[in-house]
Amino acid sequence: MSLEPDHSLTGKIIGVAKDQAPSALQGFEALTSIVDAAREVAEIHEVEKTKRTQIRAIEHMEVSRIKAAESVLKAYFDSAFAERREVFEGLFERMDRALDSGDPRMVTEVVNAVVDVAKKSPLADLGDLGQIRAALGDPDHVWEL
Numbered sequence: 001m002s003l004e005p006d007h008s009l010t011g012k013i014i015g016v017a018k019d020q021a022p023s024a025l026q027g028f029e030a031l032t033s034i035v036d037a038a039r040e041v042a043e044i045h046e047v048e049k050t051k052r053t054q055i056r057a058i059e060h061m062e063v064s065r066i067k068a069a070e071s072v073l074k075a076y077f078d079s080a081f082a083e084r085r086e087v088f089e090g091l092f093e094r095m096d097r098a099l100d101s102g103d104p105r106m107v108t109e110v111v112n113a114v115v116d117v118a119k120k121s122p123l124a125d126l127g128d129l130g131q132i133r134a135a136l137g138d139p140d141h142v143w144e145l
Contacts, residue, residue, distance in 0.1 A: 088117065092114075095107060095114075098110055
């Protein structure tokens with residue numbers, strides 16, 4: 001049996017004239033129709049129940065993957081911004097020394113370095129963010145961390 005429900009309607013419509021009692025054959029056909037319909041409903045119910053179970057399992061797996069990736073990304077940001085913090089601290093120490101010594105050329109160089117570091121995103125080295133967004137929309141994309 002396929003997981004896709006069969007939406008075609010097949011069967012025999014059983015009817016009896018109002019003024020006549022159903023025959024034994026018509027009664028048997030009605031019973032058979034009820035049994036067949038009940039069996040089909042039960043099969044469809046089981047198929048749909050299986051689909052829902054599969055969807056929940058896939059959802060659980062994907063949520064777990066997202067949480068794992070989130071954990072890695074948070075750790076990366078902690079590390080990247082810690083490195084930037086150390087870079088900024090070093091640059092500001094150099095600026096303080098340049099200001100204390102009255103060296104305008106060194107102050108300009110340090111300010112330019114601060115601006116350059118501030119412009120660069122921690123994710124810039126990873127590539128085009130548009131490609132990352134496209135990969136997020138691709139269910140077959142394999143993420144390597």
